Each structure stands twice: as C-alpha cells, then as structure tokens.
Amino acid sequence: MNTTLNADAAELARFSELALHWWDPEGEMHALHKINPLRLGWINSLCPLKGMTVLDVGCGGGILTDAIARSGATATGIDLSTKVLRMAQLHALDAQTQNVQYREISAEALAAESPESFDAVTCMEMLEHVPDPASVVSACAALVKPGGWVFFSTINRSPKSFVMAIFGAEYVLNMVPRGTHEYAKLIRPSELAGFCRTAGLTVSHSKGLSYNPFTKRFWLNADTSVNYMLAVQKPT
Numbered sequence: 001m002n003t004t005l006n007a008d009a010a011e012l013a014r015f016s017e018l019a020l021h022w023w024d025p026e027g028e029m030h031a032l033h034k035i036n037p038l039r040l041g042w043i044n045s046l047c048p049l050k051g052m053t054v055l056d057v058g059c060g061g062g063i064l065t066d067a068i069a070r071s072g073a074t075a076t077g078i079d080l081s082t083k084v085l086r087m088a089q090l091h092a093l094d095a096q097t098q099n100v101q102y103r104e105i106s107a108e109a110l111a112a113e114s115p116e117s118f119d120a121v122t123c124m125e126m127l128e129h130v131p132d133p134a135s136v137v138s139a140c141a142a143l144v145k146p147g148g149w150v151f152f153s154t155i156n157r158s159p160k161s162f163v164m165a166i167f168g169a170e171y172v173l174n175m176v177p178r179g180t181h182e183y184a185k186l187i188r189p190s191e192l193a194g195f196c197r198t199a200g201l202t203v204s205h206s207k208g209l210s211y212n213p214f215t216k217r218f219w220l221n222a223d224t225s226v227n228y229m230l231a232v233q234k235p236t
C-alpha cells in the first residue's frame, strides 16, 4: 500500500469545480444519478446492506453513499476533495439522511487508522482517477472485515471504451464533462482482478454497464468492454 498521498491534485481540482452541480439530476453528474439505482441494486443483490457498516471510497458528493444509508446501512463516505465533501454533507442535512457521515481522508490513511472495520466497501468510478489504483485496492482490502464484500467500478481500457466512454460520452453526447477520463489511466478487468488477488481478495462476480444513446437508458449485462463492476470478497 502506498504511504505517500496517492492522489492527483489536478483530478481533485476538476471534481471540486463540479461540486455545486453534483446533486442536479440533469446536471454534469447526471450519468452518476442514472446509474445509481442499477449499481445499488446489484450490490444489494449480492450483499444486502441493511444493518451493515459500509465505507464508500471516493464518494464525491455522496450519490451512492446516501443511497447506501437509505438502504438501512450505516454509511461513511471518504474523499479528498473538500468542496465535494461539503456538498455531500449539505445534501445529507437537507435530505435528512440518517446514519451517514463524510470524512476527508485517503483510503490508505483510514486503513492504517481503522483496519477491518467495515462489513462492506464500495469504490465506484474512482480508481481511474488515482496515480496508484493498486494501492487503493489494497487499502479497501485492509478496511473490510474478513468475509466482507468490496465492490469496484471503473472503465475498461479498450478501443471500444475509447470510442464510447471518452470520444462518445465526453465529446459527442456531453454525458460526462470533457477531460474526465484519460485513456492511459483506464483499467482492464484482468488488471483490476490482478490488483484484487495481490491484495488477498477473491474475485466473485463481474457486471457490465451499457448505455443506449437513442433511448438514453443504462442497463446491466455481461459486457465488460466499457463500464464494468467487480464484486470481490475477503476470505474469512
């Protein structure tokens, strides 16, 4: 695990600029709002969250963290952007979400402070924005209790994802702000599975997430060639 701060200041600044629009379902983060019920449903189908303590790493404005808390879990969201965390906290107050808290701390620092303290960990759309994603995976492995689940989502590094997730989503459809994704930082499923195995996690399930620009609908399937999620477990 990386002990120096595993963060890219330019990435954090870009997300900070989007903070004010985070909770606008039609705004710049609308794609996260649209995929949220799908990813939450998949997580709940494998690991019913009610009554669990759940950590959301790279939580942003808390779209998933808030939904996790509303599933009946005690949720903690962590991020390194002060502005997006402030937005997350304001939203929790405004929406009166119970059992949710936010902290500005890296996954690596929290793992050193409170190892094996969460029943489940989620880390969505974050790994492709850090210099050392393997270190974040390893921190997530350290943070989850034995037998607990960790859920990752990211974007595959493939010619198809360059066309769909960067050129299409950022420059043609304006679904995601331009410059959000850098091709070289995208992560193949085999690479992410390798990071998980190195961290002692057992890869259990994968899911693809597809988008139809004509119907403007997302759905889950087995196609991991662009957006995908991995569900992994820490052995008991």
Ligand SMILES: C[S@@+](CC[C@H](N)C(=O)[O-])C[C@H]1O[C@@H](n2cnc3c(N)ncnc32)[C@H](O)[C@@H]1O
Pocket (backbone or CB within 6 Å): 006, 007, 008, 011, 012, 015, 016, 032, 057, 058, 059, 060, 061, 062, 063, 064, 078, 079, 080, 081, 084, 105, 106, 107, 123, 124, 125, 126, 129, 130
């Ligand atoms: C695309 S957003 C995803 C937000 C949230 N996980 C979701 O899917 O709704 C990426 C988030 O990762 C955060 N981030 C980037 N680098 C980070 C780091 N090193 N540690 C913690 N959070 C980080 C950004 O500030 C941003 O909020």
